[in-house]
Amino acid sequence: MRSLLNFFYTYHFIILFLLMEFFSFFLLIQYNDYQKASFLNSSNQISGIVYKKFSSISQYLSLKDKNLQLMNIITDSRNTSLTSFKQDKVSLINVYDTIYQQQYQFLNASVINNSVNKANNFLTLNIGRKQGIDKGMAVVSPEGIVGVVKDVSANYASVISLLNQNLKISAMFKKSGYFGSINWNGANYQYITFSELPSHVSVSIGDTVITSGYSAMFPKGELVGIVSEVDKSDTGEFLEVKVQLAVDFKKLEHVMVIKNLLYQEQIQLETESSHE
Amino acid sequence: MSKLLPRYLLLFIILVLLQVWVLNNIQVSGFINPYLYVLFVLLLPFQTPNWLLLFLSFILGLTIDMFCDTLGMHASATVFMGFLRPIVLQVITTRDTYESGTSPSIHLLGFNWFIKYSLILVFSHHLFLFLVEAYNFNAFYLIFWRTLVSTFFTILLIVLSQYIIFRKK
CATH class of the missing domain: 2.40.10.340 (Rod shape-determining protein MreC, domain 1)
Incomplete structure (x- = not known):
C-alpha cells in the first residue's frame, strides 16, 4: 500500500496529465461532431474486426450442430427429389x-x-x-x-x-346437373361466382360444383368448389351462387x-x- | 502567493477575453490564427506545483473551448503544453535552479532564453491543437505549415506583450 502511494506520488504528474488528456478527449469526442464521427468510424472498424473474429470462433464451435442441420436438409431434399421416385409416366x-x-x-x-x-x-x-x-x-x-x-x-x-x-368457364352442379358459368369478381381469392343459373334451381349450401365438360378445354367432372352462399340477383331471374374454391391459389x-x-x-x- | 493570485486571475480573464473577442476574429487568409492565451501558462511562476500547472492549463483550455464551442480541443492541447513546461524548463535551464518567487520573463532571463522557451511550448501546443482539430494525419504537411505560421504570430504577440505590458519594474 505504501509503495502504491509512493508510486502515485512519484508519477502523479504523468498520471494527472494522462487523466486530463483522457478527459479532454472524452469531451472532444462527446461534444464535437466531426471528431465524434471519426472516432465512431474507427472504433466501428475495430469492433467490426473483433466481432468478425469472434463470430468465426463461435461458428467453428457450432459446426457440429450446423452439420446435423445440413444433413437433415440434405435427407429431406433427397426424399422429395425426383431421383428417389420411381419414374412412372403413365x-x-x-x-x-x-x-x-x-x-x-x-x-x-x-x-x-x-x-x-x-x-x-x-x-x-x-x-x-x-x-x-x-x-x-x-x-x-x-x-x-x-x-x-x-x-x-x-x-x-x-x-x-x-x-x-376475363375467364369464364362452364360449370355445373354435381347433384342436379344444372349448368352455368363461373367467373371471379375480383375480390376474394377463395371465392368465385357461379352465375347464369335459372332461379328455379334449388341450390343448397355445401353442393359440389364441377366442370361441365361442355367446353373443349376441361374434361367433365373436374372439381371447382363447394357452394357457400346463395343469392337471388336483382333481376330475380337468375341465381347468384358463391362458391368456395377447392384450390388454395396462395399455396399452389x-x-x-x-x-x-x-x-x-x-x-x-x-x-x-x-x-x- | 496571495499577492500573485489576483494578478494571475486578471491575466487569465484578460487573455481569455482578448482571445475570444479579438484574436479569434483575426484569421489571416482563414489560415493563421494566433492563440495568445497560452501566454498564461508560459508566465506562471517557476514554483507552481506541477498538479496546479496541469489543472490551470486544463481550466484555461476548457474556458477557451466554451467560447469557441470546441469542447475538449483547446483543453487537451493546453494540458499537453502544461505537461511539457516543467520538462522544457529543466532542459533549457541556464542555471541550476530558477529563483524562487519569479516567473519566466524576457527581462529576467534574456531574449534568447525566453524565445527558446516560448517557441518550444507554443509550437507543441499549436501542433497538438491543429492535429486534434484535423483528427487525422492525412494533411500533415498542411497542418505543419499552419502550425509554423500560427506559432510565428503567437510568438510575435508574446514578445510584443513582454516589451509593452510586462515591463521591468
Missing part, C-alpha cells in the same frame, strides 16, 4: 385401344410465378411448347381446376388463372396441364356447325 403413355380411346393427357408442371391479389391474375408454368403445351389447354391441380393456358413460349407457359375476371405449387387429344376435332366440328 399419364404420357398413349393407349391405343379401340374401345377406350384416350382423350386427355396429363402433364406435370410446376408453378413458377403466381399472384392472387390483382384484378386479373396469371400463372407461369415451367413447361412450354417443347413439352407439348399449347394455347387453350386446361390446367388443374390435384384439388381442382386452376385455369387455362393463354400463351406458350418454348419452355414456359402463361396461364389465365381462375382468379381472372404443382399442377397438371390437360391435353385434349380430340380438341381439334371438336373445335372444327363446332365452328363448322356455327358457320352454317
Whole structure:
C-alpha cells in the first residue's frame, strides 16, 4: 500500500496529465461532431474486426450442430427429389385401344410465378411448347381446376388463372346437373361466382360444383368448389351462387396441364356447325 | 502567493477575453490564427506545483473551448503544453535552479532564453491543437505549415506583450 502511494506520488504528474488528456478527449469526442464521427468510424472498424473474429470462433464451435442441420436438409431434399421416385409416366403413355380411346393427357408442371391479389391474375408454368403445351389447354391441380393456358413460349407457359375476371368457364352442379358459368369478381381469392343459373334451381349450401365438360378445354367432372352462399340477383331471374374454391391459389405449387387429344376435332366440328 | 493570485486571475480573464473577442476574429487568409492565451501558462511562476500547472492549463483550455464551442480541443492541447513546461524548463535551464518567487520573463532571463522557451511550448501546443482539430494525419504537411505560421504570430504577440505590458519594474 505504501509503495502504491509512493508510486502515485512519484508519477502523479504523468498520471494527472494522462487523466486530463483522457478527459479532454472524452469531451472532444462527446461534444464535437466531426471528431465524434471519426472516432465512431474507427472504433466501428475495430469492433467490426473483433466481432468478425469472434463470430468465426463461435461458428467453428457450432459446426457440429450446423452439420446435423445440413444433413437433415440434405435427407429431406433427397426424399422429395425426383431421383428417389420411381419414374412412372403413365399419364404420357398413349393407349391405343379401340374401345377406350384416350382423350386427355396429363402433364406435370410446376408453378413458377403466381399472384392472387390483382384484378386479373396469371400463372407461369415451367413447361412450354417443347413439352407439348399449347394455347387453350386446361390446367388443374390435384384439388381442382386452376385455369387455362393463354400463351406458350418454348419452355414456359402463361396461364389465365381462375382468379381472372376475363375467364369464364362452364360449370355445373354435381347433384342436379344444372349448368352455368363461373367467373371471379375480383375480390376474394377463395371465392368465385357461379352465375347464369335459372332461379328455379334449388341450390343448397355445401353442393359440389364441377366442370361441365361442355367446353373443349376441361374434361367433365373436374372439381371447382363447394357452394357457400346463395343469392337471388336483382333481376330475380337468375341465381347468384358463391362458391368456395377447392384450390388454395396462395399455396399452389404443382399442377397438371390437360391435353385434349380430340380438341381439334371438336373445335372444327363446332365452328363448322356455327358457320352454317 | 496571495499577492500573485489576483494578478494571475486578471491575466487569465484578460487573455481569455482578448482571445475570444479579438484574436479569434483575426484569421489571416482563414489560415493563421494566433492563440495568445497560452501566454498564461508560459508566465506562471517557476514554483507552481506541477498538479496546479496541469489543472490551470486544463481550466484555461476548457474556458477557451466554451467560447469557441470546441469542447475538449483547446483543453487537451493546453494540458499537453502544461505537461511539457516543467520538462522544457529543466532542459533549457541556464542555471541550476530558477529563483524562487519569479516567473519566466524576457527581462529576467534574456531574449534568447525566453524565445527558446516560448517557441518550444507554443509550437507543441499549436501542433497538438491543429492535429486534434484535423483528427487525422492525412494533411500533415498542411497542418505543419499552419502550425509554423500560427506559432510565428503567437510568438510575435508574446514578445510584443513582454516589451509593452510586462515591463521591468
